Amino acid sequence: MHLPYLFLGIAEAILLGVSLWAANRLVLAVNPALEFESSLLPLVVFSVLLSCCTLSMGVYTALVREGFSSMVLRTLVSFFLLGSLALYLVSSLWDNLIPQALIFWGVLIATAAVLVTRFIFVKAVDADQLKRRVIIYGAGARAQKLLEDLAPEVGALGVKVVGCVPSANEALAVNPELVVPEPQDWLAYVRSAQISEIVIAPDERRRSGGNVFPLSDFLDCKLAGVPSSDALSFCERELGKIDITLLQPSWMLFSDGFKYSKRRSIAKRIFDVALASLFFLMLWPFMLLTAIAVRLESPGPVLYFQTRVGLNGKTFRIYKFRSMRQDAEKNGAVWAKKNDARVTRVGAFIRNTRLDELPQLYNVLAGEMSFVGPRPERPEFVVDLAKQIPFYETRHKVKPGLMGWAQLKYPYGASVEDAKNKLQYDLYYTKNHSFLMDMLIMIQTVEIVLLGKGVH
Incomplete structure (x- = not known):
């Protein structure tokens, strides 16, 4: 923030x-x-x-x-x-x-x-003096992608992109109005322009024709209090996601995060069991009424289960109150769509209020899920998505959850492109998850439940 x-x-x-x-x-x-x-x-x-x-x-x-x-x-x-x-x-x-x-x-x-x-x-x-002034080194496709990602969030972040400095032999992709000629003296420029940070985002860091990456200039700026960040780290810090188009396997190994803590794992398990038990005691009347409503409107079982992929790729059964017709998947698994005709009237209500998810408290008690984590996906989709999206299976390195960071940051997805975008938030959670982050996710999920966001 x-x-x-x-x-x-x-x-x-x-x-x-x-x-x-x-x-x-x-x-x-x-x-x-x-x-x-x-x-x-x-x-x-x-x-x-x-x-x-x-x-x-x-x-x-x-x-x-x-x-x-x-x-x-x-x-x-x-x-x-x-x-x-x-x-x-x-x-x-x-x-x-x-x-x-x-x-x-x-x-x-x-x-x-x-x-x-x-x-x-x-x-x-709204005053410019309250905004951090950022200069992007690079004006090609990578810089343009960064600008597009920042555009919806720039006000919330308080960031003002002063411009983009093109590197040599780089095909221009950003708006020409944003292009800033490369300074002869970087340190003098950042001081005069009151730059807070330099974001390194050229399409190619190696230069040809005798030109070199201005490492010494950026180091001088850093020593003067103006840090430099690579585009991936800047995106992670400011947008709460890991851009898989910039991600290299070595970065996951050598960067901070992606760590396991036995103490935290035990504490999270105790918290999950205690909270799931409390919710069962508090919410069983709503669960009973939901079951009755589902049964009265549509013939068939009250509960619906699916196989999902959990921690380390292990499959398990996830339980929900049935919100669709009994024959909704007679032709096989398909993505849910907006205004899906298969959803019953009661089903639409319990989806909007997330009441259909309450039976998953059993999955939490059984240790197959946590309260917070990436939402588990179906094996049929996982196989296909893993082939099309790099690093997709990394999301299975943490236990799946009832609610997640991606659900807060990205609306309901029903396509490969949506899955790709949501993965970037799942990777951020996998890398940075903590007890405090879990608490913030749970608190902010109230907004989704009350306003029915991300529901199809």
């Missing part, structure tokens, strides 16, 4: 705590007898819960991609629906931590304060 957005998040977290304090002063003026925990703890709990709700609804992403009005709507849902429910639950379990009389006024004041803060931020963040 760009630094100003990080500052916005920190400022809002503090503002949320102040909002509860202000609500407390307001309510006490009316009802002096109200009991309230006189410590920082309720302020911290209030701030953390509403901050998590903010992340879960993708509020910051909406602020950049969808505009202010969409952000306002998501904020209202995250605070008044998710936040209030979470706060009332905490209040009922923890007496006097946050009195229920305070919750409404606390959320109301917090909403107003946060929206005003974000409005001011939107007006300020």
Whole structure:
């Protein structure tokens, strides 16, 4: 996340705590007898819960991609629906931590304060001085691919591409308006242009005709505080994916990541079992109602199972509530399509709400899946995709999950090209997965469930 957005998040977290304090002063003026925990703890709990709700609804992403009005709507849902429910639950379990009389006024004041803060931020963040200025060394096909990948995200990243410097004998592929002549003195140029980073993305690093790669110039810039990054690492860091068109096997071996931790594996397994058990206890009434609805609408079994490919290529049975007609695959396995005619009315609802996935809690308890990981694919598709997409089987180096990084970053896919794009996010997760990343994925998945994103 760009630094100003990080500052916005920190400022809002503090503002949320102040909002509860202000609500407390307001309510006490009316009802002096109200009991309230006189410590920082309720302020911290209030701030953390509403901050998590903010992340879960993708509020910051909406602020950049969808505009202010969409952000306002998501904020209202995250605070008044998710936040209030979470706060009332905490209040009922923890007496006097946050009195229920305070919750409404606390959320109301917090909403107003946060929206005003974000409005001011939107007006300020458009200023160029808040954006990192990046120069791309290269103006060929690789540089153009990088520009295309950055285009949808450039606002969220706070990056301003100043231009592209073509290397010698490179076929120009970028917009000529972006081309910057190669500086005679790189260090002087980056200082005068206030460049924050140089991204190395030429089609060919070796030069002919007596020209050489300007290694010494880039090293001088690095020593002066302007780092250089290769296109693959820049893409990974900024976009949360690993571009397989730039990927070399040696990079996977020698870069940081793609590591195994026995301690983390054990901790994740304990977490999966505990959370799956809790969800079974909490959600069994919804599972029962779903089973009844499926059975009443369409003849056939309530549950539907498929063979999927899991950890290290081992196959297992995945369970779902049936959402299609019983004869949906009488002619063999096919990709699901948008507005698929095979989906029943109940099936459409349980797909949108992800209720059809609940039986997979059994797969989690059985150790075949985790809560977070790449979504498991069918063997028929895996064989075909592995032939067409390089590094595809690398996604099987971690346990598959109920939810994943690719599901957050890329909409539902139903083609080889979609599978290729989603693989880039799966590779990023495989390389960088951690407990904190898993928590963020789970929180942000709430947005997908509530808004029905990525569902076909």
